[in-house]
Each structure stands twice: as structure tokens, then as C-alpha cells.
Amino acid sequence: xxxxxxxxxxxxxxxxxxxxxxxxxxxxxxxxxxxxxxxxxxxxxxxxxxxxxxxxxxxxxxxxxxxxxxxxxxxxxxxxxxxxxxxxxxxxx
Numbered sequence: 001x002x003x004x005x006x007x008x009x010x011x012x013x014x015x016x017x018x019x020x021x022x023x024x025x026x027x028x029x030x031x032x033x034x035x036x037x038x039x040x041x042x043x044x045x046x047x048x049x050x051x052x053x054x055x056x057x058x059x060x061x062x063x064x065x066x067x068x069x070x071x072x073x074x075x076x077x078x079x080x081x082x083x084x085x086x087x088x089x090x091x092x093x
Contacts, residue, residue, distance in 0.1 A: 001027075001032060001033075001034045001035065001069065001070070001071055001072050002034060002035045002036075002037055002069070002070045003020075003023060003024060003027060003034035003035070003036050003037065003067060003068075003069050003083075004037045004039050004053060004056070004057050004066045004067060004068045004069070004070070005020035005023075005024065005036055005037070005038055005039065005066050005067050006020055006038070006039060006040070006041075006066050006067075007020075007038055007040060008020070008036075008038060009021045009024040009025075009036060019067060019080040020066060020067045020080075022080050022084065023067040023069070023080050023083040023084065024036065024067075026083060026084040026087040026088070027069070027083070027087050029087070029091075030087040030088065030090065030091035030092060031091060031092040032087065032092065034069070037053055038053065039051055039053030039054045039056075039057060039066055040053065040054075041053070041054045041064075043063070043064045043065040043066065045064075047064070050064055054066075057078075060076040061076045061078040062078075063078065065078070065079075067079070067080055067083055068083075069083045069086065
């Protein structure tokens with residue numbers, strides 16, 4: 001299982017809760033240990049200017065925004081709330 005994030009899963013001080021962190025924490029709480037892949041860059045850039053990680057996400061989901069989850073069976077889940085819902089439905093606890 002691979003979780004594609006922007007720059008990390010940390011909380012930015014003084015900011016709202018970070019979407020990549022929320023997705024990561026939901027997976028950990030569901031007893032998963034995702035491989036975290038930092039895509040860097042910015043999702044709004046044209047594909048030619050995207051990082052390889054963002055291009056991988058776009059190939060899998062149709063868009064370059066993260067967080068995005070690639071399950072072990074190759075399914076892609078895009079977006080924080082969608083990843084949280086998936087984790088809750090597939091909890092291994």
C-alpha cells in the first residue's frame with residue numbers, strides 16, 4: 001500500500017489540520033502501515049512541470065492532487081475524506 005502525500009505527514013504549526021496527515025493517521029488507526037511517498041511539487045501545475053510522483057498519481061487517479069492511496073491490489077483512492085472512509089471500511093483491527 002502506498003500513500004502519496006505532498007511534502008510529508010506532519011502538522012504545520014498554526015495551520016488547519018493537514019489533509020495528508022489526516023489520511024495517514026486514518027490508515028495507521030485502521031492498523032495499516034502505508035509506504036509514504038512524497039510527491040513534492042504543486043497539483044495545479046501543468047503535467048509537463050509536475051514531479052514524477054505527481055505524474056504517477058495523475059496516471060492512477062486522473063488528477064495530480066494528493067493525498068492519494070494505491071492499495072496493494074492496485075485500486076486508487078483519491079482525496080482525504082475518501083481515504084478516511086476507505087480506511088474505516090477496511091480496518092484490520
